[in-house]
Amino acid sequence: MARYSRIVGWGMYVPPRVITNDDLAQIVETSDEWIRTRTGIRERHIVDKPTESTATLAARAARAALEKAGLPPTALDMIILATSSPEHLFPATACIVQDAIGAVNAGAYDLSAACSGFVYALVMAHGLIVSGQADTVMVIGAETLSRLVDWSDRNTCVLFGDGAGAVILQGSEQPGGLLSSVLGSDGSGAYLLSLPAGGSRLPASLETVRNGDHYIKMDGKAVFRFATRVMAEATRQVVEKAGLTLDDIDLIVPHQANIRIIETSVVKQLKFPKEKVFINLDRYGNTSTASIPIALVEAVEQGRIQPGDHIVLVGFGAGLTWAAALVEWGPELPPPSRWRQFLYGLFYPLGRIRSAFRRIRRRFFAYWFGTRERSEEEWRRLRGEKSTSSSEPDT
Ligand code: ACO
Numbered sequence: 001m002a003r004y005s006r007i008v009g010w011g012m013y014v015p016p017r018v019i020t021n022d023d024l025a026q027i028v029e030t031s032d033e034w035i036r037t038r039t040g041i042r043e044r045h046i047v048d049k050p051t052e053s054t055a056t057l058a059a060r061a062a063r064a065a066l067e068k069a070g071l072p073p074t075a076l077d078m079i080i081l082a083t084s085s086p087e088h089l090f091p092a093t094a095c096i097v098q099d100a101i102g103a104v105n106a107g108a109y110d111l112s113a114a115c116s117g118f119v120y121a122l123v124m125a126h127g128l129i130v131s132g133q134a135d136t137v138m139v140i141g142a143e144t145l146s147r148l149v150d151w152s153d154r155n156t157c158v159l160f161g162d163g164a165g166a167v168i169l170q171g172s173e174q175p176g177g178l179l180s181s182v183l184g185s186d187g188s189g190a191y192l193l194s195l196p197a198g199g200s201r202l203p204a205s206l207e208t209v210r211n212g213d214h215y216i217k218m219d220g221k222a223v224f225r226f227a228t229r230v231m232a233e234a235t236r237q238v239v240e241k242a243g244l245t246l247d248d249i250d251l252i253v254p255h256q257a258n259i260r261i262i263e264t265s266v267v268k269q270l271k272f273p274k275e276k277v278f279i280n281l282d283r284y285g286n287t288s289t290a291s292i293p294i295a296l297v298e299a300v301e302q303g304r305i306q307p308g309d310h311i312v313l314v315g316f317g318a319g320l321t322w323a324a325a326l327v328e329w330g331p332e333l334p335p336p337s338r339w340r341q342f343l344y345g346l347f348y349p350l351g352r353i354r355s356a357f358r359r360i361r362r363r364f365f366a367y368w369f370g371t372r373e374r375s376e377e378e379w380r381r382l383r384g385e386k387s388t389s390s391s392e393p394d395t
Contacts, residue, residue: 234323
């Protein structure tokens with residue numbers, strides 16, 4: 001029997017701190033007028049506490065998605081987290097989220113395809129489900145790009161914001177869900193948008209820090225030209241692949257990088273009605289992998305997506321990469337009973353207790369067998385946190 005994958009839960013989280021264009025004009029030579037007319041952005045949310053990070057935002061969005069789906073974290077078979085601002089080069093941020101939400105039965109890995117990452121991850125989750133490898137998969141896009149931008153570079157610092165969005169895909173025998181996808185890459189443009197240092201090509205050194213090589217570098221005009229071309233092409237291709245026409249599409253949820261990119265590509269090139277394109281970049285800026293899931297969640301919550309609707313999710317990003325997916329939205333599931341909600345709520349503190357127990361057990365064995373583990377204090381220092389601050393994800 002044919003297997004399909006359906007979106008059964010969705011959630012988002014943005015940090016409370018809002019930075020307006022006028023706030024930015026206090027720190028770099030820019031203006032609200034320039035940012036609004038060149039990008040469409042008015043404000044963005046950014047993390048301002050050392051305990052907030054990509055994993056903590058992701059864990060909150062993941063929990064909201066589980067609550068929406070009426071599922072406990074133990075129901076997850078896999079967590080795929082798309083990010084361009086992971087907690088570390090390794091371990092994967094997905095593993096930290098898996099532990100934070102107590103998803104004890106889930107595998108977890110990060111996926112790196114920049115702003116196209118969420119759609120790439122959605123397609124990977126679909127593949128796992130239809131091939132029978134997994135039944136319930138969490139897909140997250142999460143970023144704290146504010147930690148990677150040079151706050152003295154007006155070309156980039158005005159564009160980005162922090163946040164996380166998540167969806168849960170589940171296997172189904174009912175036709176629908178993800179109908180088609182297009183994934184692309186053109187590595188010849190890899191250095192048009194990159195974070196040059198800190199990897200194996202240019203390891204961290206005093207010189208890389210002095211040169212600001214750990215900040216995002218971008219050729220904005222070249223990325224703009226690439227984005228307008230691939231957004232339109234990928235949308236056209238994904239619709240054709242599903243055997244539909246643009247008239248069958250009820251809503252396009254594009255990557256929220258720049259209003260002019262959206263208008264030039266999907267609206268002008270495809271002659272697609274603007275009122276059927278979801279836009280919220282004015283309030284969040286470009287949240288990279290999180291932008292499409294945050295927009296999707298808001299679109300559903302605003303009633304812009306109804307059961308049976310055909311939706312195109314389309315993005316582009318560093319790599320260079322692009323990605324589109326066509327989804328047939330399913331019927332909303334009835335919310336779980338209050339008793340079940342209460343029961344599932346207990347899984348989160350229990351997950352934290354389980355995690356703490358495992359750490360203590362590991363330390364006990366280390367002591368007993370004479371191997372030495374780093375203390376919590378040492379780990380805190382390596383993570384760049386103050387020794388007095390809590391290192392636990394703020395879930
Ligand atoms: N405030 C005021 N002036 C500015 C600012 C600013 N914040 N930023 C740049 N300028 C200046 C430039 O210095 C330039 O001045 P100059 O002509 O004296 O040199 C002038 O404004 C015009 O700059 P342009 O580059 O022509 O501006 P443009 O219209 O191309 O807009 C922008 C720049 C917004 C960056 C645009 O090119 C863009 O959106 N590109 C795509 C970027 C993008 O989407 N990146 C995200 C990819 S997602 C990912 O993978 C992380």
